[in-house]
Amino acid sequence: MEHEIRPLFMPAEYVDKPEMVLKDDQELIYDSPAIIGYLVNKYAQSDELYPKDPLQRAVVDQRLHFETGVLFHGIYKRLQRALFRDNATEVPKDLLAELRDAYGMLEDFWRRIPIWPVHG
Incomplete structure:
Protein backbone atom coordinates (compact mmCIF):
# COMPACT_ATOMS: atom_id res chain seq x y z
CA MET A 1 0.00 0.00 0.00
CA TYR A 50 -9.75 -6.31 15.81
CA PRO A 51 -12.08 -9.03 17.14
CA LYS A 52 -15.81 -9.15 16.48
CA ASP A 53 -16.48 -10.37 20.03
CA PRO A 54 -17.73 -7.28 21.96
CA LEU A 55 -15.60 -7.87 25.08
CA GLN A 56 -12.41 -8.58 23.14
CA ARG A 57 -13.05 -5.56 20.92
CA ALA A 58 -13.61 -3.37 23.99
CA VAL A 59 -10.19 -4.43 25.30
CA VAL A 60 -8.57 -3.47 21.98
CA ASP A 61 -10.45 -0.14 21.92
CA GLN A 62 -9.36 0.56 25.50
CA ARG A 63 -5.72 0.15 24.48
CA LEU A 64 -6.15 2.17 21.29
CA HIS A 65 -7.59 5.15 23.15
CA PHE A 66 -5.38 5.03 26.27
CA GLU A 67 -3.02 7.77 25.10
CA THR A 68 -5.72 10.13 23.87
CA GLY A 69 -8.09 9.51 26.75
CA VAL A 70 -6.02 8.93 29.86
CA LEU A 71 -2.63 10.44 29.13
CA PHE A 72 -3.36 13.33 26.81
CA HIS A 73 -6.61 14.76 28.15
CA GLY A 74 -6.29 13.61 31.72
CA ILE A 75 -2.69 14.54 32.41
CA TYR A 76 -0.78 16.15 29.55
CA LYS A 77 -3.16 19.09 29.13
CA ARG A 78 -2.97 19.91 32.85
CA LEU A 79 0.80 19.52 32.82
CA GLN A 80 1.10 21.81 29.81
CA ARG A 81 -1.09 24.40 31.51
CA ALA A 82 0.94 24.27 34.74
CA LEU A 83 4.30 24.60 33.03
CA PHE A 84 3.52 27.01 30.21
CA ARG A 85 0.55 29.09 31.30
CA ASP A 86 1.11 29.16 35.05
CA ASN A 87 4.92 29.25 34.66
CA ALA A 88 5.50 26.50 37.22
CA THR A 89 9.17 25.68 37.66
CA GLU A 90 8.54 22.03 38.47
CA VAL A 91 5.89 19.45 37.78
CA PRO A 92 3.13 19.57 40.43
CA LYS A 93 3.29 16.55 42.75
CA ASP A 94 -0.35 15.59 42.14
CA LEU A 95 0.31 15.40 38.39
CA LEU A 96 3.41 13.27 38.94
CA ALA A 97 1.31 10.88 41.01
CA GLU A 98 -1.36 10.73 38.29
CA LEU A 99 1.28 10.14 35.64
CA ARG A 100 2.78 7.28 37.64
CA ASP A 101 -0.69 5.78 38.08
CA ALA A 102 -1.40 6.06 34.35
CA TYR A 103 1.84 4.33 33.41
CA GLY A 104 1.09 1.74 36.09
CA MET A 105 -2.15 1.03 34.24
CA LEU A 106 -0.18 0.70 31.02
CA GLU A 107 2.21 -1.80 32.60
CA ASP A 108 -0.79 -3.75 33.90
CA PHE A 109 -2.20 -3.91 30.36
CA TRP A 110 1.06 -5.49 29.17
CA ARG A 111 1.18 -7.98 32.04
CA ARG A 112 -2.38 -9.17 31.52
CA ILE A 113 -2.58 -9.21 27.72
CA PRO A 114 0.86 -8.57 26.21
CA ILE A 115 -0.15 -9.26 22.62
CA TRP A 116 -2.38 -6.19 22.30
CA PRO A 117 -0.33 -3.14 21.38
CA VAL A 118 -0.67 0.26 22.96
CA HIS A 119 0.19 3.00 20.47
CA GLY A 120 1.49 6.41 21.22
Missing part, protein backbone atom coordinates in the same frame (compact mmCIF):
# COMPACT_ATOMS: atom_id res chain seq x y z
CA GLU A 2 1.38 3.39 -0.95
CA HIS A 3 1.20 5.91 1.85
CA GLU A 4 2.42 9.32 2.83
CA ILE A 5 2.74 10.59 6.39
CA ARG A 6 2.87 14.30 7.09
CA PRO A 7 1.84 16.61 9.92
CA LEU A 8 -1.64 18.13 9.81
CA PHE A 9 -2.31 21.28 11.76
CA MET A 10 -5.93 21.42 12.90
CA PRO A 11 -7.69 24.47 14.34
CA ALA A 12 -7.11 24.80 18.08
CA GLU A 13 -10.71 23.92 18.94
CA TYR A 14 -10.11 20.43 17.53
CA VAL A 15 -6.53 19.54 18.31
CA ASP A 16 -3.69 21.61 19.70
CA LYS A 17 -0.88 19.48 18.32
CA PRO A 18 0.00 18.10 14.90
CA GLU A 19 -1.43 14.65 14.27
CA MET A 20 -0.24 11.99 11.92
CA VAL A 21 -2.38 11.71 8.81
CA LEU A 22 -3.07 8.81 6.49
CA LYS A 23 -4.03 9.65 2.92
CA ASP A 24 -5.81 6.78 1.18
CA ASP A 25 -6.99 7.64 -2.32
CA GLN A 26 -8.36 11.15 -1.79
CA GLU A 27 -9.41 10.66 1.83
CA LEU A 28 -7.42 12.06 4.76
CA ILE A 29 -7.69 10.25 8.08
CA TYR A 30 -6.09 11.73 11.18
CA ASP A 31 -5.73 10.54 14.77
CA SER A 32 -3.81 7.34 15.47
CA PRO A 33 -6.73 5.18 16.75
CA ALA A 34 -8.82 6.09 13.69
CA ILE A 35 -5.93 5.31 11.33
CA ILE A 36 -5.28 1.96 13.02
CA GLY A 37 -8.99 1.03 12.93
CA TYR A 38 -9.27 2.02 9.28
CA LEU A 39 -6.24 0.01 8.21
CA VAL A 40 -7.33 -3.09 10.13
CA ASN A 41 -10.92 -2.88 8.85
CA LYS A 42 -9.77 -2.38 5.27
CA TYR A 43 -6.83 -4.79 5.02
CA ALA A 44 -6.96 -7.43 7.78
CA GLN A 45 -7.57 -10.96 6.55
CA SER A 46 -9.28 -12.03 9.79
CA ASP A 47 -10.63 -10.53 13.00
CA GLU A 48 -7.49 -11.50 14.93
CA LEU A 49 -6.32 -7.88 15.25
Whole structure:
Protein backbone atom coordinates (compact mmCIF):
# COMPACT_ATOMS: atom_id res chain seq x y z
CA MET A 1 0.00 0.00 0.00
CA GLU A 2 1.38 3.39 -0.95
CA HIS A 3 1.20 5.91 1.85
CA GLU A 4 2.42 9.32 2.83
CA ILE A 5 2.74 10.59 6.39
CA ARG A 6 2.87 14.30 7.09
CA PRO A 7 1.84 16.61 9.92
CA LEU A 8 -1.64 18.13 9.81
CA PHE A 9 -2.31 21.28 11.76
CA MET A 10 -5.93 21.42 12.90
CA PRO A 11 -7.69 24.47 14.34
CA ALA A 12 -7.11 24.80 18.08
CA GLU A 13 -10.71 23.92 18.94
CA TYR A 14 -10.11 20.43 17.53
CA VAL A 15 -6.53 19.54 18.31
CA ASP A 16 -3.69 21.61 19.70
CA LYS A 17 -0.88 19.48 18.32
CA PRO A 18 0.00 18.10 14.90
CA GLU A 19 -1.43 14.65 14.27
CA MET A 20 -0.24 11.99 11.92
CA VAL A 21 -2.38 11.71 8.81
CA LEU A 22 -3.07 8.81 6.49
CA LYS A 23 -4.03 9.65 2.92
CA ASP A 24 -5.81 6.78 1.18
CA ASP A 25 -6.99 7.64 -2.32
CA GLN A 26 -8.36 11.15 -1.79
CA GLU A 27 -9.41 10.66 1.83
CA LEU A 28 -7.42 12.06 4.76
CA ILE A 29 -7.69 10.25 8.08
CA TYR A 30 -6.09 11.73 11.18
CA ASP A 31 -5.73 10.54 14.77
CA SER A 32 -3.81 7.34 15.47
CA PRO A 33 -6.73 5.18 16.75
CA ALA A 34 -8.82 6.09 13.69
CA ILE A 35 -5.93 5.31 11.33
CA ILE A 36 -5.28 1.96 13.02
CA GLY A 37 -8.99 1.03 12.93
CA TYR A 38 -9.27 2.02 9.28
CA LEU A 39 -6.24 0.01 8.21
CA VAL A 40 -7.33 -3.09 10.13
CA ASN A 41 -10.92 -2.88 8.85
CA LYS A 42 -9.77 -2.38 5.27
CA TYR A 43 -6.83 -4.79 5.02
CA ALA A 44 -6.96 -7.43 7.78
CA GLN A 45 -7.57 -10.96 6.55
CA SER A 46 -9.28 -12.03 9.79
CA ASP A 47 -10.63 -10.53 13.00
CA GLU A 48 -7.49 -11.50 14.93
CA LEU A 49 -6.32 -7.88 15.25
CA TYR A 50 -9.75 -6.31 15.81
CA PRO A 51 -12.08 -9.03 17.14
CA LYS A 52 -15.81 -9.15 16.48
CA ASP A 53 -16.48 -10.37 20.03
CA PRO A 54 -17.73 -7.28 21.96
CA LEU A 55 -15.60 -7.87 25.08
CA GLN A 56 -12.41 -8.58 23.14
CA ARG A 57 -13.05 -5.56 20.92
CA ALA A 58 -13.61 -3.37 23.99
CA VAL A 59 -10.19 -4.43 25.30
CA VAL A 60 -8.57 -3.47 21.98
CA ASP A 61 -10.45 -0.14 21.92
CA GLN A 62 -9.36 0.56 25.50
CA ARG A 63 -5.72 0.15 24.48
CA LEU A 64 -6.15 2.17 21.29
CA HIS A 65 -7.59 5.15 23.15
CA PHE A 66 -5.38 5.03 26.27
CA GLU A 67 -3.02 7.77 25.10
CA THR A 68 -5.72 10.13 23.87
CA GLY A 69 -8.09 9.51 26.75
CA VAL A 70 -6.02 8.93 29.86
CA LEU A 71 -2.63 10.44 29.13
CA PHE A 72 -3.36 13.33 26.81
CA HIS A 73 -6.61 14.76 28.15
CA GLY A 74 -6.29 13.61 31.72
CA ILE A 75 -2.69 14.54 32.41
CA TYR A 76 -0.78 16.15 29.55
CA LYS A 77 -3.16 19.09 29.13
CA ARG A 78 -2.97 19.91 32.85
CA LEU A 79 0.80 19.52 32.82
CA GLN A 80 1.10 21.81 29.81
CA ARG A 81 -1.09 24.40 31.51
CA ALA A 82 0.94 24.27 34.74
CA LEU A 83 4.30 24.60 33.03
CA PHE A 84 3.52 27.01 30.21
CA ARG A 85 0.55 29.09 31.30
CA ASP A 86 1.11 29.16 35.05
CA ASN A 87 4.92 29.25 34.66
CA ALA A 88 5.50 26.50 37.22
CA THR A 89 9.17 25.68 37.66
CA GLU A 90 8.54 22.03 38.47
CA VAL A 91 5.89 19.45 37.78
CA PRO A 92 3.13 19.57 40.43
CA LYS A 93 3.29 16.55 42.75
CA ASP A 94 -0.35 15.59 42.14
CA LEU A 95 0.31 15.40 38.39
CA LEU A 96 3.41 13.27 38.94
CA ALA A 97 1.31 10.88 41.01
CA GLU A 98 -1.36 10.73 38.29
CA LEU A 99 1.28 10.14 35.64
CA ARG A 100 2.78 7.28 37.64
CA ASP A 101 -0.69 5.78 38.08
CA ALA A 102 -1.40 6.06 34.35
CA TYR A 103 1.84 4.33 33.41
CA GLY A 104 1.09 1.74 36.09
CA MET A 105 -2.15 1.03 34.24
CA LEU A 106 -0.18 0.70 31.02
CA GLU A 107 2.21 -1.80 32.60
CA ASP A 108 -0.79 -3.75 33.90
CA PHE A 109 -2.20 -3.91 30.36
CA TRP A 110 1.06 -5.49 29.17
CA ARG A 111 1.18 -7.98 32.04
CA ARG A 112 -2.38 -9.17 31.52
CA ILE A 113 -2.58 -9.21 27.72
CA PRO A 114 0.86 -8.57 26.21
CA ILE A 115 -0.15 -9.26 22.62
CA TRP A 116 -2.38 -6.19 22.30
CA PRO A 117 -0.33 -3.14 21.38
CA VAL A 118 -0.67 0.26 22.96
CA HIS A 119 0.19 3.00 20.47
CA GLY A 120 1.49 6.41 21.22
